[in-house]
Amino acid sequence: MNLGIEGRTAIVCGSSQGLGLACAEALAREGVNVILNGRDAAKLEKVVTALRAATDTNVTAIAADIATAEGRERLIAAAPVCDILINNNGGPKPGNFADIDHDTWMQVIEANMVAPIMLTRAVLTGMKERKFGRIINITSAMVTTPRPHMAPSAGARAGLTGAMKALALDVARHNITVNNLLPERFDTDRQVQMAKAAMARDSISYEEARARQVESIAARRLGDPKEFGATCAFLCSAFAGFMSGQNIHLDGGSYPALL
Numbered sequence: 001m002n003l004g005i006e007g008r009t010a011i012v013c014g015s016s017q018g019l020g021l022a023c024a025e026a027l028a029r030e031g032v033n034v035i036l037n038g039r040d041a042a043k044l045e046k047v048v049t050a051l052r053a054a055t056d057t058n059v060t061a062i063a064a065d066i067a068t069a070e071g072r073e074r075l076i077a078a079a080p081v082c083d084i085l086i087n088n089n090g091g092p093k094p095g096n097f098a099d100i101d102h103d104t105w106m107q108v109i110e111a112n113m114v115a116p117i118m119l120t121r122a123v124l125t126g127m128k129e130r131k132f133g134r135i136i137n138i139t140s141a142m143v144t145t146p147r148p149h150m151a152p153s154a155g156a157r158a159g160l161t162g163a164m165k166a167l168a169l170d171v172a173r174h175n176i177t178v179n180n181l182l183p184e185r186f187d188t189d190r191q192v193q194m195a196k197a198a199m200a201r202d203s204i205s206y207e208e209a210r211a212r213q214v215e216s217i218a219a220r221r222l223g224d225p226k227e228f229g230a231t232c233a234f235l236c237s238a239f240a241g242f243m244s245g246q247n248i249h250l251d252g253g254s255y256p257a258l259l
Helices: 018-029 041-054 069-077 102-130 148-174 189-202 206-215 225-235
Strands: 009-012 033-038 059-063 084-087 133-138 176-183 247-250
Touching (some): 009 018, 018 033, 018 041, 018 084, 018 225, 033 041, 041 059, 069 102, 084 102, 102 133, 102 148, 102 176, 133 148, 133 225, 176 225, 189 206, 225 247
Parallel strands (some): 009 033, 009 084, 033 059, 084 133, 133 176, 176 247
């Protein structure tokens, strides 16, 4: 299926690995010019080389920390035209609510709420002028199903979700869509980190922690990042212009609520 976005330009934040990389790969295969982002320049260069070899599209990278104003400015400057923005950043470490201090809360809010809002604000004018824009926020299942040890993730990303819902209502008439992807248990390095945290928290082995992850998913398997990337690419397509302001669970059927 031709998604109708060949030749568009996308900024994909946090795309040197994991779900961000899966989104970048899927978009590049659709002929989208992709600007990768991450903090590790060497890792980004390897990804650029691999994507250029696998696709015929233009792939570049900006090493920058989007949790800082300077990092965001560098990233935006690299894309005078931005048709697609994939907001993504590493999630906070799990922890006991009582142990999370003020500084930690501020860091999480800056990285997982303020950064995507500011990046979105920076690209909106151009999207309105071109009458095309696709904004995807990679958030978390913690937005709708918070867990005690994931309060910072749930809090910051729920705040982002509210702000983006308000924006979606305002920009739909310009053919700009704003949607959120809520992953749960995809087979990435993040789940390795979460397994190690569970080992320390619950005094269990790594194997038991990984088994618990699988058992927590209705499909009884971890998600394939390629599945996530393909969903992201479709939401960025020319055919998804009537779908906006949505929270889309990618969780193997695990979300328990009706709405």
